[in-house]
Amino acid sequence: MSDISTTKATADAMISMTGVAKWYGAFQALNDINISVRKGEKIVLCGPSGSGKSTLIRCINHLEAYQQGEIRVGGILLGHQAKSIDAVRREVGMVFQQFNLFPHLTVLQNCMLAPMRALGLGKAEAEGRARQLLERVKIAEQAEKYPAQLSGGQQQRVAIARALCMRPQVMLFDEPTSALDPEMVKEVLDTMIDLAREGMTMICVTHEMGFARQVADRVIFMASGAIVEEAPPAEFFSDPKHERTRKFLGEILGRH
Amino acid sequence: MNYTLDFTPVIEGMPNLLTACLGTFMLAISGMLLATVIGIGGVVLRTSKIKLLRWLVIGFVELIRNTPFLVQIFFIYFALPLAGIRLDPTPTAIIALGINGGAYAIEIIRGGVQSISKGQMEAGLALGLHKAQVFRLIILKPALRAIFPSLTSQFVLLTLTTSIASAISAYELTSVSQRIESDSFRSFEVYFTVTAFYLVISWLMMRLFAFFSARYFAYPVK
Numbered sequence: 001m002s003d004i005s006t007t008k009a010t011a012d013a014m015i016s017m018t019g020v021a022k023w024y025g026a027f028q029a030l031n032d033i034n035i036s037v038r039k040g041e042k043i044v045l046c047g048p049s050g051s052g053k054s055t056l057i058r059c060i061n062h063l064e065a066y067q068q069g070e071i072r073v074g075g076i077l078l079g080h081q082a083k084s085i086d087a088v089r090r091e092v093g094m095v096f097q098q099f100n101l102f103p104h105l106t107v108l109q110n111c112m113l114a115p116m117r118a119l120g121l122g123k124a125e126a127e128g129r130a131r132q133l134l135e136r137v138k139i140a141e142q143a144e145k146y147p148a149q150l151s152g153g154q155q156q157r158v159a160i161a162r163a164l165c166m167r168p169q170v171m172l173f174d175e176p177t178s179a180l181d182p183e184m185v186k187e188v189l190d191t192m193i194d195l196a197r198e199g200m201t202m203i204c205v206t207h208e209m210g211f212a213r214q215v216a217d218r219v220i221f222m223a224s225g226a227i228v229e230e231a232p233p234a235e236f237f238s239d240p241k242h243e244r245t246r247k248f249l250g251e252i253l254g255r256h
Numbered sequence: 257m258n259y260t261l262d263f264t265p266v267i268e269g270m271p272n273l274l275t276a277c278l279g280t281f282m283l284a285i286s287g288m289l290l291a292t293v294i295g296i297g298g299v300v301l302r303t304s305k306i307k308l309l310r311w312l313v314i315g316f317v318e319l320i321r322n323t324p325f326l327v328q329i330f331f332i333y334f335a336l337p338l339a340g341i342r343l344d345p346t347p348t349a350i351i352a353l354g355i356n357g358g359a360y361a362i363e364i365i366r367g368g369v370q371s372i373s374k375g376q377m378e379a380g381l382a383l384g385l386h387k388a389q390v391f392r393l394i395i396l397k398p399a400l401r402a403i404f405p406s407l408t409s410q411f412v413l414l415t416l417t418t419s420i421a422s423a424i425s426a427y428e429l430t431s432v433s434q435r436i437e438s439d440s441f442r443s444f445e446v447y448f449t450v451t452a453f454y455l456v457i458s459w460l461m462m463r464l465f466a467f468f469s470a471r472y473f474a475y476p477v478k
């Protein structure tokens with residue numbers, strides 16, 4: 001399974017998953033997942049509902065535990081001990097479908113909390129960092145507001161800034177635009193495109209195929225907990241190899 | 257009916273009654289603080305990885321909620337000395353009120369914690385915070401806000417329950433008024449006044465909670 005070339009590929013990979021399997025009780029949610037993501041690479045992960053996309057990316061920062069195989073992030077082996085989990089989480093930012101901003105903290109405080117409490121930054125430094133990143137997601141003027149006072153698109157941009165405040169090497173996105181009203185999707189995608197241009201390593205679970213075409217180096221298609229197909233976007237969309245991929249693309253592109 | 261109202265003993269006892277009100281207030285506030293600590297601590301232990309701790313909390317809650325407060329306070333007052341712990345009535349009453357209120361607070365606060373979406377915990381963990389930090393910095397405040405009305409009624413109840421501490425002669429309104437009543441036999445006048453005082457105390461407590469809530473939970477929600 002792991003010949004010399006894949007071993008070499010994993011050695012300088014930013015993220016590598018080798019033979020990863022995960023079960024929820026008796027149900028196998030991930031089956032022999034092998035992915036290697038180079039530094040700066042952008043991956044779009046898609047597939048039908050329940051195929052295991054969220055589970056896969058949640059294993060990378062150990063929000064879900066995996067039972068078999070190996071995951072490495074930035075060279076750190078993600079074991080099940082607190083120490084390696086902490087080390088990996090410092091390198092990995094995550095953006096959720098439901099934003100998950102902290103309602104009792106202002107936008108600025110949302111962005112300062114983890115740098116202060118998890119990295120031990122001083123208040124001034126954390127605030128400087130937060131304001132700079134809020135600027136970058138074009139929302140600096142909302143810094144003193146509370147999440148409930150923002151639109152969905154603004155909240156998601158704050159969530160992106162909040163994750164970036166930890167200076168992660170990798171960003172994971174789990175359907176970041178699915179909970180948004182259509183008119184707000186673009187502002188979030190634009191923010192993600194900017195981030196991609198700046199060279200961030202990204203794995204995005206999304207069904208925004210325009211985004212995939214524009215940004216992704218590779219599209220990975222999953223079904224029933226396994227990777228079915230993996231190709232650069234041009235090839236993935238024009239010449240899908242598997243029946244399941246074709247069926248999925250038919251459904252998802254037909255919808256638009 | 258040929259009863260002439262005579263408030264003279266009440267008026268003469270007024271300074272005593274007013275300081276007794278302060279005693280009641282003090283008992284209630286101390287009891288609530290202890291109950292809050294027990295409530296939050298209990299919720300933390302209730303979600304502990306260690307099964308024994310979880311079961312201890314469940315057992316504690318069941319024990320306290322299914323036995324009368326009067327028995328609890330007698331138990332603490334008369335049983336602890338057997339174990340070599342001798343406490344005055346007032347500290348005993350505070351402990352009893354705190355334990356009793358704490359058992360109810362555990363269940364109420366637990367409901368609040370459960371009402372917070374899992375995404376909050378996940379977002380905190382993904383940001384590199386530890387579970388305990390996430391609980392303290394992210395979950396706790398919105399959870400308390402969610403159940404604050406229930407906690408307020410529970411604590412108003414705790415305030416009224418202080419009157420049971422008269423059974424061990426703790427310094428509070430009911431025991432002082434009992435003394436005035438038994439000296440003067442003016443039962444109606446005394447208890448009429450005491451009823452009014454309790455009403456005012458309850459009302460003040462609710463104002464206090466409303467004030468606290470308005471300050472501490474000032475952030476907007478949708």
Ligand SMILES: Nc1ncnc2c1ncn2[C@@H]1O[C@H](COP(=O)(O)OP(=O)(O)OP(=O)(O)O)[C@@H](O)[C@H]1O
Pocket residue numbers: 024027029047048049050051052053054055056
């Ligand atoms: N906590 C859990 N316990 C049990 N089964 C779970 C749990 N979480 C997910 N699953 C199951 O694992 C499978 C993969 O779920 P996952 O959420 O990863 O799918 P997904 O591809 O992200 O789907 P969607 O597009 O709907 O978000 C599903 O069949 C789901 O029912």
Ligand SMILES: [Mg+2]
Pocket residue numbers: 053054055174
């Ligand atoms: Mg999902």
